[in-house]
Amino acid sequence: MTFKNPKAKEFHVDGTKIPDVNFDAGDSWAGLMPISGDPDETRKLFFWFWPTTNASNKNDFLFWTNGGPGCSSLEGFLQENGPISWSWGQSEPTPNPFAWTQLANVVWVEQPVGTGFSQGTPSITNDDELAAQAMGFLEQFLNVFEELKGSDFWVSGESYAGFYVPYIANWIYEHPGLEVNLKGIWIADPSLSWGLVQQEIPALRFAQAHADLFPFNATFWAQLQNISDACGYTDYLDKFVTYPPAGQLPLPAGATFNNVTRAVGVSADCRMHSPIQREVSILNPAFDVYRVSDTWPTLWSVIGFPESTQQFVYFNRTDVQNAIHAPHINWETCSSGSVYSNGTGGPGRDTSVASTLSVLPNVIEKSVRTVVVHGLADFILVAEGTRIAIQNMTWNGLQGFQTPIEPDSFTVDNMGTFGTMHQERGLTFVEFSFSGHMTPQFVPWAAFQTIAFLLGKRPSPSTT
Template sequence: MRLLAVFATLLVVAAASGRLMTMQEINQRRLEAAKRWQTSGSQNVKSGGVQNITFTNPKASEFYVDGKSLPLVDFDVGPSWAGLLPISNNPNETRQLFFWFFPPGPQGSLNDLIFWTNGGPGCSSLAGLLEENGPFTWSWGQAQPTVNQHSWTNLSSVLWVEQPVGTGFSQGIPDAQNEDDVAAQLVGFMQQFLEVFSELKGKKLYLSGESYAGMYVPYIANYIYENPSRLGLSLQGIWINDPLISWYVVQQQIPAVDFVKKHASLFSFNQTYMHHLDEMAATCNYTGYMDKYATYPPKGLLPLPGDSTDFAQGCNIWTDIHDNALMINPSFNMYRIWDTYPLPCDVLGFLSRDTQSPIYYNLTDVKEAIHAPVDTEWIECTSTNVFPNEDSSLPPALTVLPSVIKKSQRTVIVHGLADFIIMADGYDFGFDPYLRNGLQGFQTPIADDSFIIDGVGAYGSMHSERGLTYYEVALSGHMLPEFAPVASFQIMQYLMGFRDTP
């Protein structure tokens, strides 16, 4: 026991002098590293305060949120505007989307507007605001909210919208049949938003989102490009992180076994089960699929296993892996694979839905502060089907994404490498139909260049060709602005043209 007590004061890492460091020295270095990390990627950003912005339409005052009096937030987050607006100017319209708008911080641009949506389908963008890229953050494991040093409001104004209809506080009966319907409803909402906040008209617009927003964002962008007179904003480009852009069989099933082998120590499966997975992969024609077909440059459209857009019976390898991972580690998190017990607290109840009380957005005083409907129960990802008959749209990589890339100033796709729900290797296929200048897909492998973070160094890989820049970010899972805020901030700077190099 005495040896253990002595050992606990030391770290088995040699300092420059060759001796072992004490815990006091280690903690000091941790503090210094944390300070460097907080300022990296955004050295000239000042936290706190916003630029002066006023809206002349008297109706705007109905949406004003006093940043000094947000419940359970013990600092001023600055002025903002939030509430419900309809998806059209029809006086009989009952469908409304909930929004929360923040103006830019002291050095943010007044000429730009970032739009953010979460995915799902049916997951709330207020989760993105509070746990990912908003001006204050109350993320997993935090006992209380803090100022977000890497808020995207330090770049420009940001608009978080709960969409489609049926998501979060949004009101009305969902009736979207496909992504074109979602896009038309969102643009209809934006028209009503710009009538109230007319000073935002003419701004440069950047569409962004994650996960199933890989479906939303390209279709919304395509709708705006094809209907330029409908929206008084100038669309410049899009950001989608960990996005669904192709078939689930391509982005979940085919890469799953190789992903497990790459992270074998985290999954901790025994050899018997690994043999079972190899047999499943062989039966389903997944074995060697990537080696055979994921070539650079691409040699044509990739055939799907079994010539189907879905997995065959007995070939749901992803779910088999997920369920068995939970048997070994009941806290296995498909969004960030290294999580174990204890589960961190989550003020939005997503991680600890059975035990978390109260959920922040269900507090009556929170609802009143942000003009949300008090009688609506807020759920991060709704149980309501926001596509009553399922989403009939084809994946955007096969349809609108190539055109959107061509029409945009810049397009970025970002992926956290610890994400199991959508895996990075799936993009070898997801990018395959990407056509521009007579060329199909990326012409060289997507992991050929290091992604460098200012003040930090290499933080993954990136690749840029013909208007599309793709990033793979180390030490991050599915919710990339939450898990890798420094990297996300710098990537958004690039998308907006605030830095020349990816």
Template sequence: MWRTSAFLLALAATSSFAASIPNARRSAKPVGKRQSTIVPQNDNTTSYAVDGTSLPEVDFDVGESYAGLMPISDEEDSPELFFWFFPSENPAAENEITIWLNGGPGCSSLEGLFQENGPVLWQWGTFKPVRNPWSWHNLTNMLYVEQPVGTGFTTGEPTATNEEMAADQFLGFFKNFVDTFGFHERSIYIAGESYAGKYIPYISNAMFDAEDTTYYNLESIMLIDPSLSEDIIQEEIPAVPFVDYWGPLLNLNESFLEDIHDRADACNFTSFIETYLVFPPPGPMPMPEESEECGLWGDILDAEFLINPCFNVYRITDTCPVLWDVLGFPGSFEYTPPGASVYFNRSDVQEAINAPVGATWALCSDGVLDQDTSPETALSVLPGVIEQTNKTIITHGTADYILLAQGSLLAIQNMTWEGEQGFQSEPADPFFVPYHEDQSVASLAGAGVMGTTHTERGLTWIEVNMAGHMLPQFVPSAMYRQLEFLLGRVESVTEDTPFTTLQTQ
């Protein structure tokens, strides 16, 4: 999840974590009814064990998992990050860990776990949690982390003012996690969405700088609908072409359309795209200046709310009514109907997952990296990370209005890696998702050609048609195939080979 503009910041969740709540980590307890475990059991690991049969409202065993608070340093009273780890039964995952991060800043990775790619799904407007056949832990060992300090169940005051500080916190946490569970020298993959487009490249850069493969043996990364560059690049300049692309769906009147096109021309946005969104690019892009007159993205948003009061910036195909979200944030604004409760604010849920009992949990917390002083990743650390990884994926949904796909391509075309700027050829290859037999009406997912893709010099771009901001939530099968590619289980996202696991065939 990404929070931007004064409008969305005003609507975002405002409850921040109460740091004074004591650590409620549970003592050793059984992992459930399984006769054996994937993770070696000792005093360190069993204290984090979660009974997969005891999650409130969940009427199935979610399997072996471990959750709780882990300090970011060895200092007394160190701040702690909350994590939830799901080991995989897939033999191919034995020597790897995949880390998942949501964005914000200050938005919890439990969103990704509970509504995107974890073993349990409780989607907007649905009756109950269901088993997720597209869970990423079918493929790899999955670690979900709430970070930086100040997010979700984390303890301590948020002190990070830039991405380098947040990355340092994460590396301290991850070193303690590896030591606790004995996961040394494992291959590391990192995936995340939205503001994680800032988190992940800086964390990756810090891992490479550490030169310590015992703890930080980073292989590849995947950035989903990511923040890569300034808002004017990823929101303002491509806003009018976005309206043109979606035309009838947005239903804007002729006089408004004429006005925004005239303003896009006057602000040089139209000529900017014509000049710089080409393959190969002509050279470095000048950074346009932002102004109130050229604030097209926000004006389009205001107009859409008049037409569709339930307009969802994360997936523009949504219409009224607003669906109840068990995490409290089902789209453009926070919404909790009378009598409802946010799942992770329930004390029985907190006790079941070794979270601080009585804590106030919010999907997105204020006060986290409010004044992020680090340069945008496409113009700083990301090119070097692309050069040092075996593979980097940037993937984007076309129905996302919070960050626009054309904006991500503009950021790529202004980025230089491996001695060349941008892609030399326009993305045009078909992105293919294997045909499959769906296991349940509750987890239907598409197949066939679902977008376009392109790879050059270690960077793969994937554009997914009709998909919103949270890609694993909206197109789970498409993201399952992309994860297989990230992990090296398939050679290309253009191939028509079946999925590599039995769970989804």
């Protein structure tokens, strides 16, 4: 792919000169792009754009963001779905056989402001404002890389991108003018509801289902069961998560409700997720909430996530920063500061309503395809909690899935059964076996099939 605009040359990255990459990775473009056309704009997002390696996919353009809030999309690039793979325990980078660039042109964007190499002072208080800034970035990006205008466009991400991605897509749908054709979204292990729903309610059932990895003594199990019973968690999924739902799902006894902010929380004596995580970390010093099957020894990670045991952090090296036109700053995988403002210049928290209760239904209804995937070994956000969130969401005229999610309903080509899959009214939901929180990292072959389906490259995410 070539670009006529001379400004594009300022962002060009030579694929033979990326430090420690001992193969020609191909041409790419990276650097800082402002979020508006204001010549005095100080807020800039860092991006790394890679063209597709398959010319037949040149009209597809995919946007990727990690979550956090404030976690770098370069994590996704290097350890999940980019053309260069340097995952946990790898001695050196290698070509990624499951790179999403085989399917589309892909841009990895560190957003919002305050994330990774991105520059400027965070000023957003909610995700409508985040989406407006992301759209401003894309407008500036397309002015430089104008050959991408008119592309079919897809927005993807993971974790807190369960907020980011639906809000970005909704903003684009509701504010026409971006010179691409938004077609749909893909979100993995997403934040879709309150922590009560995706952590507390399903936590004990998760630990019980993985008792070999949570080998608590009988006394602690009894304590957990008492909390679960008293707080209304024990029979919640069996009683209320039905197909179809009987109505809006109720809050359990352990819930708290803020009449001012409308936020749902959990009472201190009904916390289940943190005590389980704390106690299992004593029994397994290498316990990883992102993938509960991890055991000792802890694998090193070249970007220092989730553990920093190596001599250097790759994107903190000056030679790497020079190669990708990044500023010479102390790069962090996840920002140590807030990427939201309190509205008066100080750090704040996201005031947005969870996407299943706000913008996601509209996005599903306006999209060709919407895909939600979840790793079954993820404990930071639990798959059964995502099921609760979906069953409490109304889209295309009905609440939740109308028929049950069948076991063993998702298969991977040449592998066989790999989890579950369910599709209704424009929404595809897939649960992956063997996977924790970062599905393109842990089961890249399974994630690849689902993103190929999103992009219309295969008729089903599952083997047909």
